[in-house]
Amino acid sequence: MRHIVMRRFSNTFAQGVMYALTVLALVPLALVLWFTASNGLPAVSHVEFFLNSQRPTGIPGGGVANAIVGTAIIVGIASLAAIPVGVLSGIYLAEYGAGRWASWVRLASDVLVGAPSIALGLFAYALVVVPQHHFSGISASVALAILMLPVVVRTTESAVGLIPNGLRESGLALGLPRWRVSLQLILPAAAPGVITGALLAVARAAGETAPVLFTAFGNQFLTFDPNRFMSTLPLVVFRDALTPYKDLQQEAWGAALVLVIMVLVINLGSRWVLRRQIRLARQL
Amino acid sequence: MAAAADSAAVAPVEIPRPPDRYRTFTAFVSWAAPASLIVIVAVLIQQAWPSVTRFGLGFFISTEWNPVTNAFGALPFIFGTLVTSAIALVLAVPVGVAVAVLLAEPGAQGIRGAIGTGIELLAAIPSVVYGIWALYVLAPWALLHIETPITDHLASVPFLGGVPRQTSLFTASLVLAVMILPTLSAVSRDVIRAVPRGLRESSVALGSTWWETTWHVILPAARAGIIGATVLALGRALAETVAVAMVIGNRPEIPHSVFSPGYTLAAVIANEFAEATGDIYQGALVEIGLVLILVTLTVNLLALLLVHSARARALV
Numbered sequence: 001m002r003h004i005v006m007r008r009f010s011n012t013f014a015q016g017v018m019y020a021l022t023v024l025a026l027v028p029l030a031l032v033l034w035f036t037a038s039n040g041l042p043a044v045s046h047v048e049f050f051l052n053s054q055r056p057t058g059i060p061g062g063g064v065a066n067a068i069v070g071t072a073i074i075v076g077i078a079s080l081a082a083i084p085v086g087v088l089s090g091i092y093l094a095e096y097g098a099g100r101w102a103s104w105v106r107l108a109s110d111v112l113v114g115a116p117s118i119a120l121g122l123f124a125y126a127l128v129v130v131p132q133h134h135f136s137g138i139s140a141s142v143a144l145a146i147l148m149l150p151v152v153v154r155t156t157e158s159a160v161g162l163i164p165n166g167l168r169e170s171g172l173a174l175g176l177p178r179w180r181v182s183l184q185l186i187l188p189a190a191a192p193g194v195i196t197g198a199l200l201a202v203a204r205a206a207g208e209t210a211p212v213l214f215t216a217f218g219n220q221f222l223t224f225d226p227n228r229f230m231s232t233l234p235l236v237v238f239r240d241a242l243t244p245y246k247d248l249q250q251e252a253w254g255a256a257l258v259l260v261i262m263v264l265v266i267n268l269g270s271r272w273v274l275r276r277q278i279r280l281a282r283q284l
Numbered sequence: 285m286a287a288a289a290d291s292a293a294v295a296p297v298e299i300p301r302p303p304d305r306y307r308t309f310t311a312f313v314s315w316a317a318p319a320s321l322i323v324i325v326a327v328l329i330q331q332a333w334p335s336v337t338r339f340g341l342g343f344f345i346s347t348e349w350n351p352v353t354n355a356f357g358a359l360p361f362i363f364g365t366l367v368t369s370a371i372a373l374v375l376a377v378p379v380g381v382a383v384a385v386l387l388a389e390p391g392a393q394g395i396r397g398a399i400g401t402g403i404e405l406l407a408a409i410p411s412v413v414y415g416i417w418a419l420y421v422l423a424p425w426a427l428l429h430i431e432t433p434i435t436d437h438l439a440s441v442p443f444l445g446g447v448p449r450q451t452s453l454f455t456a457s458l459v460l461a462v463m464i465l466p467t468l469s470a471v472s473r474d475v476i477r478a479v480p481r482g483l484r485e486s487s488v489a490l491g492s493t494w495w496e497t498t499w500h501v502i503l504p505a506a507r508a509g510i511i512g513a514t515v516l517a518l519g520r521a522l523a524e525t526v527a528v529a530m531v532i533g534n535r536p537e538i539p540h541s542v543f544s545p546g547y548t549l550a551a552v553i554a555n556e557f558a559e560a561t562g563d564i565y566q567g568a569l570v571e572i573g574l575v576l577i578l579v580t581l582t583v584n585l586l587a588l589l590l591v592h593s594a595r596a597r598a599l600v
């Protein structure tokens with residue numbers, strides 16, 4: 001009997017430890033969100049934060065408009081390159097993905113996801129900054145496009161793979177060529193999954209610091225020209241947080257809060273859309 | 285003439301099929317990912333060449349890092365990267381596996397769905413946000429409640445003594461542990477889920493408690509996959525740049541204590557590359573990047589093989 005009591009006790013004890021460790025895992029999330037919100041809100045609550053460019057310490061009214069514009073332009077250009085290429089590659093993997101070449105593409109994408117982002121920055125520096133002899137927004141786009149590509153490839157593949165074969169077969173039975181079946185039937189049906197995958201890649205790229213450090217480099221002034229130095233939100237956080245000035249640190253927390261809100265909205269939104277998509281695909 | 289007519293009658297009728305140009309085109313586009321991988325490594329090798337030829341293998345065993353005299357050795361950075369990643373793994377693996385075990389339980393999701401969402405959000409937060417949080421919140425707290433008590437009581441233990449600092453190898457390891465947790469728990473969860481249901485059910489049918497089933501049946505069955513998840517997390521930890529650069533103290537030497545400032549491979553590139561002048565200095569930093577990317581690619585490849593084989597074996 002004692003034996004059973006011991007087993008029961010160790011079972012309960014182990015269960016308690018497991019739950020405690022899980023709660024422990026969620027503590028950092030709560031702390032990061034709380035401190036970013038409480039430290040960032042005072043900065044974000046001024047409209048000038050979104051309208052003005054960065055100003056040197058001691059001069060009130062500074063904002064991060066230059067960084068917001070820079071992030072949008074750099075990530076926008078990267079998306080224009082990475083999303084079409086990634087979607088087409090993903091379609092190839094889903095439609096013709098049985099062969100050896102396809103498994104090489106899959107392996108390369110999976111490995112590329114884990115490539116250090118700082119190395120992508122070094123690559124873009126050698127490829128674009130060195131020949132041009134100056135830092136530029138476009139070179140940061142090159143690095144971020146490579147960062148986004150594998151994410152888009154794999155999410156597109158799984159989204160297209162969710163579409164039931166009947167849709168493909170009915171299109172082919174009507175005499176449509178493969179490309180029309182793929183692009184006009186399958187892709188629209190898989191669109192929510194593909195779009196959320198692309199958005200997740202955008203969120204990841206917009207939050208990256210390492211690849212833009214010595215490609216976009218940063219710029220105190222507002223510019224719309226991707227051929228010049230540009231700033232991004234993560235750069236503002238990184239550089240301002242390491243200064244000894246209270247007002248710049250405040251600005252860094254504000255920029256961090258903007259980043260966190262963007263990431264949360266995109267992630268929670270995409271989870272909701274994906275769940276709906278999977279439910280709809282099951283009904284088909 | 286007659287023979288030709290015969291063979292035409294025997295052979296099946298060939299329906300002329302147009303070439304599948306769409307397949308050719310998408311296959312061509314899908315070159316992008318493998319090609320960029322190869323081009324990246326090639327370009328980095330070419331850029332690192334001045335440093336590779338000048339320092340040779342001595343680059344990896346020299347501890348001197350002096351841009352003024354053009355003397356560059358990567359050992360302090362290699363040391364810092366390995367130590368922070370190792371401590372991060374030790375801290376994160378038990379927590380990550382516990383989360384994975386709970387999330388992989390069969391049955392209704394409910395609260396576990398919310399936990400899963402939370403863990404995935406942990407992965408989505410940009411590393412620079414972890415950096416600023418660690419710098420202003422975590423580092424002061426860790427100094428007061430972890431580092432100082434340990435150095436006070438265990439001063440004679442090697443690597444645990446010295447004067448504790450806010451920015452240290454240990455603080456960087458703490459941040460890394462938080463950042464690799466989602467990778468660990470998500471991959472381990474998938475592997476544990478792939479363990480055949482029959483194993484769990486037969487164990488319960490024999491009268492095992494939940495814990496006995498988990499410890500003696502589920503975890504051993506998923507061991508290869510959990511090791512794979514750990515290796516994958518190691519790859520993430522080795523590659524992490526900005527959050528580490530903000531809290532590690534950035535001192536290019538091999539410290540005598542984990543509570544002293546250090547440096548990592550990725551952090552030194554982030555801090556010094558934009559200001560690096562001259563072929564040798566830039567080459568040395570690119571060589572560090574090259575080492576970093578080759579090591580992480582190898583580690584990731586290994587992890588993928590482990591996870592795939594674990595899943596494939598579980599499904600048989």
